[in-house]
Amino acid sequence: MLTGHEIRDRIARRETSALEITKRSIDAVAASEPELRAYLTLTPEYALARAAEIDARLARGEDCGPLAGVPVAIKDLFCTQGVRTTSGSKILANFVPPYSATVVAKLESAGAVMIGKTNMDEFAMGSSCENSGFHPTRNPWDLSRVPGGSSGGSASTVGARGVPIAVGTDTGGSIREPASFCNIVGVKPTYGRVSRYGMIAFASSLDQAGPMTADVRDAAIVLEAIAGLDPMDSTSADVPVPHYEDALRDDLRGVKVGIVREFESSISGDAAMSSLYKEAYAALVRLGAELVEVSLPHAKYGLATYYLIAPAECSSNLARYDGARYGVRVSDGGDVYQMFERTRAAGFGPEVKRRIILGTYALCSGYYDAYYVRAQKVRTLMKQDFDTAFSACDVIACPAVSCPPFELGAKSDPVAMYLMDYFTIPMSLAGIAAMSVPAGYVDGLPVGLQIAAPAFEEGRMLGVAHAYEQSTRFAWARAPKVGAA
Amino acid sequence: MKTSPDVATTETAKHDYEPVIGLEVHVELKTKSKMFCSCRNEFGAEPNTAVCPTCLGMPGSLPVINRVAVEYLCKAGFALGCDVAPYSKFDRKNYFYPDMPKNYQISQYDMPLTTGGGVTLSSGKRIRLNRIHLEEDTGKNLHAGGAMAGSDYTLIDYNRAGVPLMEIVSEPDISSSDEAEDYLAELKAVLSYIGVSDVKMHEGSLRCDANVSIRPRGANELGTKTEVKNMNSFRSVGRAIKHEIARQAERLAAGDRIVQETRGWDEVKGTTYSMRSKEEAHDYRYFPEPDLVPLALDADVLARWRSELPELPDARRKRFAQQYGLSEYDAQVLTAERSDADFYEATAAACDDPKQAANWLMGDVRRALQSAGFTALAQSPMTAAQLGELIRLVKSGAITGKAGKEVCDILVAKGGDPNAIVAERGLGAVTDSTEIAAMVDQAITANQKSVDAYKGGKANAFDFIVGQVMKVSRGKANVEIVRALIKERLG
Ligand SMILES: [Zn+2]
Numbered sequence: 001m002l003t004g005h006e007i008r009d010r011i012a013r014r015e016t017s018a019l020e021i022t023k024r025s026i027d028a029v030a031a032s033e034p035e036l037r038a039y040l041t042l043t044p045e046y047a048l049a050r051a052a053e054i055d056a057r058l059a060r061g062e063d064c065g066p067l068a069g070v071p072v073a074i075k076d077l078f079c080t081q082g083v084r085t086t087s088g089s090k091i092l093a094n095f096v097p098p099y100s101a102t103v104v105a106k107l108e109s110a111g112a113v114m115i116g117k118t119n120m121d122e123f124a125m126g127s128s129c130e131n132s133g134f135h136p137t138r139n140p141w142d143l144s145r146v147p148g149g150s151s152g153g154s155a156s157t158v159g160a161r162g163v164p165i166a167v168g169t170d171t172g173g174s175i176r177e178p179a180s181f182c183n184i185v186g187v188k189p190t191y192g193r194v195s196r197y198g199m200i201a202f203a204s205s206l207d208q209a210g211p212m213t214a215d216v217r218d219a220a221i222v223l224e225a226i227a228g229l230d231p232m233d234s235t236s237a238d239v240p241v242p243h244y245e246d247a248l249r250d251d252l253r254g255v256k257v258g259i260v261r262e263f264e265s266s267i268s269g270d271a272a273m274s275s276l277y278k279e280a281y282a283a284l285v286r287l288g289a290e291l292v293e294v295s296l297p298h299a300k301y302g303l304a305t306y307y308l309i310a311p312a313e314c315s316s317n318l319a320r321y322d323g324a325r326y327g328v329r330v331s332d333g334g335d336v337y338q339m340f341e342r343t344r345a346a347g348f349g350p351e352v353k354r355r356i357i358l359g360t361y362a363l364c365s366g367y368y369d370a371y372y373v374r375a376q377k378v379r380t381l382m383k384q385d386f387d388t389a390f391s392a393c394d395v396i397a398c399p400a401v402s403c404p405p406f407e408l409g410a411k412s413d414p415v416a417m418y419l420m421d422y423f424t425i426p427m428s429l430a431g432i433a434a435m436s437v438p439a440g441y442v443d444g445l446p447v448g449l450q451i452a453a454p455a456f457e458e459g460r461m462l463g464v465a466h467a468y469e470q471s472t473r474f475a476w477a478r479a480p481k482v483g484a485a
Numbered sequence: 486m487k488t489s490p491d492v493a494t495t496e497t498a499k500h501d502y503e504p505v506i507g508l509e510v511h512v513e514l515k516t517k518s519k520m521f522c523s524c525r526n527e528f529g530a531e532p533n534t535a536v537c538p539t540c541l542g543m544p545g546s547l548p549v550i551n552r553v554a555v556e557y558l559c560k561a562g563f564a565l566g567c568d569v570a571p572y573s574k575f576d577r578k579n580y581f582y583p584d585m586p587k588n589y590q591i592s593q594y595d596m597p598l599t600t601g602g603g604v605t606l607s608s609g610k611r612i613r614l615n616r617i618h619l620e621e622d623t624g625k626n627l628h629a630g631g632a633m634a635g636s637d638y639t640l641i642d643y644n645r646a647g648v649p650l651m652e653i654v655s656e657p658d659i660s661s662s663d664e665a666e667d668y669l670a671e672l673k674a675v676l677s678y679i680g681v682s683d684v685k686m687h688e689g690s691l692r693c694d695a696n697v698s699i700r701p702r703g704a705n706e707l708g709t710k711t712e713v714k715n716m717n718s719f720r721s722v723g724r725a726i727k728h729e730i731a732r733q734a735e736r737l738a739a740g741d742r743i744v745q746e747t748r749g750w751d752e753v754k755g756t757t758y759s760m761r762s763k764e765e766a767h768d769y770r771y772f773p774e775p776d777l778v779p780l781a782l783d784a785d786v787l788a789r790w791r792s793e794l795p796e797l798p799d800a801r802r803k804r805f806a807q808q809y810g811l812s813e814y815d816a817q818v819l820t821a822e823r824s825d826a827d828f829y830e831a832t833a834a835a836c837d838d839p840k841q842a843a844n845w846l847m848g849d850v851r852r853a854l855q856s857a858g859f860t861a862l863a864q865s866p867m868t869a870a871q872l873g874e875l876i877r878l879v880k881s882g883a884i885t886g887k888a889g890k891e892v893c894d895i896l897v898a899k900g901g902d903p904n905a906i907v908a909e910r911g912l913g914a915v916t917d918s919t920e921i922a923a924m925v926d927q928a929i930t931a932n933q934k935s936v937d938a939y940k941g942g943k944a945n946a947f948d949f950i951v952g953q954v955m956k957v958s959r960g961k962a963n964v965e966i967v968r969a970l971i972k973e974r975l976g
Contacts, residue, residue: 079545087544099538101545198545204775233547234777313775316577319588320542324641336583336639363579363770372772 001028001161004070004218011058011069018058018069022051022113025071029115029162032482038137038147038157040076041084042116047071050113066221068111073157073166076117077124078104078209079198087200088120088150090133091347092327101198102233103167103209103226110225115163118153122349123318124174124202126150127420128411131351136408139181140479141446145405148178148420154212155182159446160482165222166212171202172306173400173424175210176436180448181405183438183477185219185465186212188424190455191431192237194223195230201317203310204235206428215475216437216466220244223458239456247459248466253288255464257281258393261295263423267399272442277399280439280449280468284397287467294389294396298381302425303418305382308362308375309429314352315359321347354414383430386454395464396452399423400436404445423450433458437465438474446474502699502737504730505707506665507615507657508722510672512682513622513648513690514557520621520649521548521591528688532642540647542586547776550575554649555780556790557681558598558619561651563791564679565614565672567602571782575619575774580767583639584624586646592620594771598780604655604675605799606667607817613656622648645689657696657707662723662730669693669719670821674798678823686718693722697729698743708733709743713757715750725750729757801826809839815847824863835873838880845876849890853897866900875903887960888912915962918970921954924962925970928953939975947971 001024002010010016026044033039054064074080077087079097086092100108107114121131129137129152137152139145140160147156151168158166159182168175170188179186187210194209201207211222224244230236259281267274281291323329323343324336330346331339348356362371389396402422411417427434432455436448449468453461469475519526522539538546562569576594597618603611624646629637653672659665673684673691683690698710713729716722728750733743747766748757796804798820805816805826820826825846833842850862850872859865875896879889884907892906907913915921928950929936939946954967 077545085544092544095544097538097543097545099543099545196545197547200544201776232549234549235775312772316579316589316770316772319579319581320544320586322581322583322588324583325541325586326543337581340581360770363772365768365770368770368772 003214004164018051018054038153039116047115065111071115071163072112073163075168077200088122088132091321102195106226121150124150148181150174158184164214168212171206173421179436180400183446187435190433195233195236197232203313247463249463255289256393257289258294258396263398296385299426305375305378306425311355311359312362315356379429386430390454400448400450404442503702505657506659507696508655509694510653511692516553519647535644558651562599565602567599574779576771579770584626593618612658615654622650662726666723712747831869832872836876849893853894857898867896924957
């Protein structure tokens with residue numbers, strides 16, 4: 001499978017058609033799906049009809065958008081009108097939304113062709129895709145390993161090149177960690193850059209949609225297509241959307257790259273990971289960048305802060321799943337509250353229940369000030385940490401993860417799983433832009449470099465990532481062939 | 486335990502205890518669309534026809550603040566003398582209830598849109614307001630069989646879910662059920678004047694909960710309060726409070742303690758009953774609504790909203806008394822509804838007699854409205870110009886007062902040109918002296934006893950003779966001419 005921009009260019013040159021590309025994507029996914037299980041719903045009929053329609057419009061000379069005919073996969077927490085949307089939860093196993101998320105609508109108007117809805121940790125709570133209410137997804141680089149999470153299905157299918165482009169969501173690392181695990185590019189935009197309308201909420205003040213793509217150029221194209229103010233989302237930002245492709249660069253002369261002291265000392269215990277990242281920073285220097293040390297003194301409180309704020313918001317966001325209006329209802333007699341209880345007991349998995357209980361506790365009167373209010377204060381301090389850091393550098397380069405992809409079942413302790421987001425959570429709490437770009441291999445398994453930039457400086461961030469990607473070429477490496485085809 | 490306190494304990498309560506009452510009033514705002522979505526906001530539509538993903542709480546839906554609702558609340562705040570916050574925010578109030586689509590309500594917790602302000606009662610006493618905040622209404626549960634407990638099924642209508650609601654919280658400054666009813670009437674007058682709500686308690690666009698406690702007269706410390714709910718009219722608010730005061734007094738007199746709890750008002754039984762205790766009260770787990778950004782209002786926008794307020798009932802009442810020389814009572818009644826006050830002013834201008842206009846509206850028009858089956862002046866097709874013309878006809882003597890009442894009845898019921906009605910029905914006054922003189926002579930001859938009595942010094946016998954003449958003329962004789970002629974005849 002080609003990259004999205006290659007498909008765009010070849011369709012423009014009439015070397016191929018949307019239909020041909022879509023068929024190839026459907027076949028590739030069909031071949032790998034028995035092993036990867038990256039999807040919860042496939043929409044081949046819809047995709048073929050839409051591809052044919054795009055070809056017809058192109059034949060009439062119409063402009064069908066920057067992603068005309070490009071197959072995309074959509075994380076199953078984006079509502080898709082008429083197509084089942086589960087958020088990875090049994091409680092929404094039968095939910096068919098009557099509306100589409102703004103991200104989905106924007107991708108469609110950019111000409112993209114949705115071929116399916118991807119697997120995820122239930123309600124985006126998890127870092128391995130093992131918390132899916134339906135089935136786990138596997139990593140195309142090693143089928144015994146997880147693809148990361150929560151956007152694991154999107155990462156897996158792009159990593160296997162079933163599609164060149166997917167969208168995911170990132171609350172504390174849910175795009176960046178799986179991107180790192182599957183050797184793809186994953187962008188968590190600035191909070192407010194992309195509309196959250198129609199995105200099934202986990203933690204409203206942290207959730208942000210972003211591209212998960214084969215390369216940085218595709219990420220730039222997709223981000224431009226989905227970003228922007230949305231009157232349906234009051235938290236979306238009224239900040240102009242640049243043409244991100246213009247920001248892609250090939251060298252880093254004059255760029256100051258911040259290296260986070262605290263992160264380096266925490267990764268230094270792992271020789272393989274530490275040397276991989278040292279080499280990554282060296283590559284930046286070879287491109288002309290200047291490294292400067294910066295400090296994020298409150299980063300160490302990131303996990304604790306995140307695991308108060310995110311569960312608190314989720315405990316409220318998930319209250320609506322009660323069986324009364326939509327989704328699965330479990331009611332065998334009894335009153336309406338028994339119906340609520342039975343529906344939620346049967347519909348939610350253990351991790352979701354754990355976080356609802358955590359969050360409910362944190363919001364209780366008597367604990368609210370000690371937990372939620374204090375966590376918000378730390379969040380403010382973390383924002384200030386980044387402000388200070390960015391006064392000394394243009395972007396930050398740091399680990400995306402503390403380890404390469406692990407085996408299914410390896411992290412049965414919830415806290416061990418929470419630690420997977422150690423390097424990604426501070427950026428989420430600060431609401432700034434961050435991404436993961438392929439950075440090499442440890443024991444043959446992919447590892448990503450995280451690049452972070454100030455709020456709304458996605459262009460700067462993508463530019464640095466592009467230069468790094470072009471010179472290191474790790475993103476070109478392909479996962480071992482998965483499936484019969 | 487007695488269900489209804491007897492008269493004696495009620496009297497004891499009055500003397501020994503001082504009631505302390507605060508009201509929480511929920512008022513639906515009359516915006517075109519709902520608080521956080523674009524669904525239409527209307528009463529009485531087919532169930533579940535004014536709904537969308539947002540007000541149904543569907544996954545992924547998000548709220549967007551209705552600026553008109555904010556404007557209406559701020560105007561209410563200005564009208565009630567509140568401090569309007571240029572910066573406020575929304576919070577989530579979390580609890581599970583089937584009529585609440587998200588199982589949380591978007592409300593305002595610690596930064597309401599307004600603080601302070603007050604409502605002036607007709608006695609002049611001022612009831613201070615604590616705050617007014619903006620929130621969304623819930624849907625409506627319709628239980629098969631009437632109550633959730635024991636019903637086979639419950640249907641939910643979400644048309645009301647998401648309707649903008651303002652909660653007006655008073656300080657505990659109210660001291661009696663009468664004051665509570667007066668407070669509600671004044672509040673209603675202000676809110677309907679500025680046009681932000683229908684304020685109809687029977688349609689649920691105004692709902693009221695009462696916090697009631699009593700304390701020994703002269704004590705500083707507050708007693709334990711109960712919250713009384715489910716009243717459906719101003720009168721039932723008054724009754725419920727009266728009952729609750731008496732119930733609490735009876736408990737205290739019996740040496741019991743008052744339990745802090747929520748009590749429901751049973752309109753039929755005329756009693757309150759325990760709904761839930763403090764221990765069963767919800768922990769609402771308020772936290773800032775992350776789907777909305779804080780609400781910042783520009784000073785010039787606030788200034789514009791303030792300047793758009795109409796003359797308020799209190800000011801209008803004072804002006805009516807001063808400008809038109811009306812009694813306080815008349816001014817009060819005539820200004821209670823903005824449309825009534827407008828009608829009055831137009832009538833006064835049309836007949837050029839503010840006093841007569843008030844008399845007619847307070848007297849004959851009111852009676853005519855009742856007999857025509859109208860509950861409000863606005864329901865009558867009569868215009869102020871028509872009533873003004875009628876008053877002018879009576880004043881000029883063109884028709885008698887009695888004929889005027891008859892025309893008034895017709896006007897109130899159907900409207901029309903008073904002159905045409907007079908002509909059509911032959912109601913024009915008899916002003917021809919010769920014609921009246923004949924009737925006077927006939928009456929004097931037929932009532933010699935009264936003539937003698939009058940001559941013997943009984944003044945009211947004179948009125949009897951006048952009445953007899955009027956009877957003969959079927960009410961059409963000009964009464965001044967009648968009186969003059971009788972005087973002339975009897976010396
Ligand atoms: Zn709606």
